[in-house]
Amino acid sequence: MTSTATSSPLRLEGITKHFGGVVAIKQFDLEVNAGEIVALVGDNGAGKSTLVKIISGLYQPTAGSIQLNGEPVSFNDAADARAKGVEVVYQDLALVDQQPVYMNLFLGRELRKGPLRTLDRKEMQRQTQGLVDDLDVRIPSAKAMLADLSGGQRQGIAIARATHWASGLVLMDEPTAALGVAETGKVEEVILKLKQRGAAVLIVSHNLDQVFRIADRVTVMRRGTQVGTRETAGTDKNEIIAMITGLTS
Template sequence: MQAAPVPQATTGAPVLGLQNIRKEFGGVVAIEDFSLDVHAGEVVALVGDNGAGKSTLIKIICGVYPPTAGRILIDGSETRFSDPADSQARGIQVVFQDLALAERQPVYMNLFLGREAVTGPFRRLDRRRMIRESEELVRGMDVRIPSAKSTIRDLSGGQRQGVAIARATHWASKLVLMDEPTAALGVAETQKVEKIIGGLRERNLAVLIISHSLDQVFRLSDRICVLRRGVQIGIRRTHETTNNEIVSMITGLT
């Protein structure tokens, strides 16, 4: 297992601040009293068993669900997202576990989904520009696809994952949320995704990643936050904890 990078000292307001977040669905409490700060240039891993509330928390941050209680702060200012478009406008992008790609559309249309480039007085789609910029983007991120004109449904799982991550990282200006970004990938494709995540840190973006692979968590993250059945168990600096401690926190066994 490789040692995780030692996080740099953080200054100023965190990119993301979650304070006493609670989420209820009817009478069911999915998240209870969750607080976390994520700073620019930091990778924070969110871990826990299935049903711990990790994906629910991601959806609260990106505007899919409103919190039942608690505060969301972006750069120190309290924010309420009415929908995902609100969070995207604030520089937040998410890579969902199901990727959220339009399978019948080409790669370039997926990369510009909701932000299509237009030209001329009649505002026609500027396909040439989108294709050119998409090819530059995927080439720069080493996402190996036949062409930006390729249809998503004709790509492999790893190629689709690469497109989803490329879209998120291209449009994010503050925070990237990733829900199991390498769950269905092979070793080589996983290494490429992890390299991309390292590049996000170098761009001074904040990253919050859900992963079931503790080896991956220890390779990538600066801090690890553990959830169990909707309850925040604790936060550890990656270089100050061990695999055994995190497993004990996840399972509740000591």
């Protein structure tokens, strides 16, 4: 997958969001390229989750434009965004404990076969197993019950599901916030696998250690304003913290 200025999986230009007289986001610009992880950071109330909700169709921007793979898009709601290939992985997983992994991957989008439109369980299992193997999500099998998996394994399934249905872009809103150190490391390995597959990943994270482990670039928001974007290889935590807090030199 090759990225250009006009075919990046995600391009935001001048995104602005007002809630009545309150400016939640002001003139936000960002491009996320194929095979790249961009981290979005800032204090609580900076506008990060609002931005994710705009990209995923929960909110409509007051001004500005969104492009997916070089094409301008606008969303009426989250279902509209999903239909156009926008998938989000949240901290609180939208998964069903009493269903097997493969049914969770195809939740609401089940494959059917034959004139009676019965569930094509074998094909869903095959596709699921292939994807989790490719992403190295370590689970017993695609037929394992979700309730029997650990928090990190469940988050890996949520990421696999987003990858399966996304059109080159995966959004993540604090996907490891509820996990311990070991589980977080496993999920980060899955996220890096997405990069290797050529996906574009935009991740909201409060964990700057995580940001510097996995992200290629980091963009900072403060009180609805985009302060700046840095290559992680060319900055450090002290500069990013200063940008977050406003104590820039």
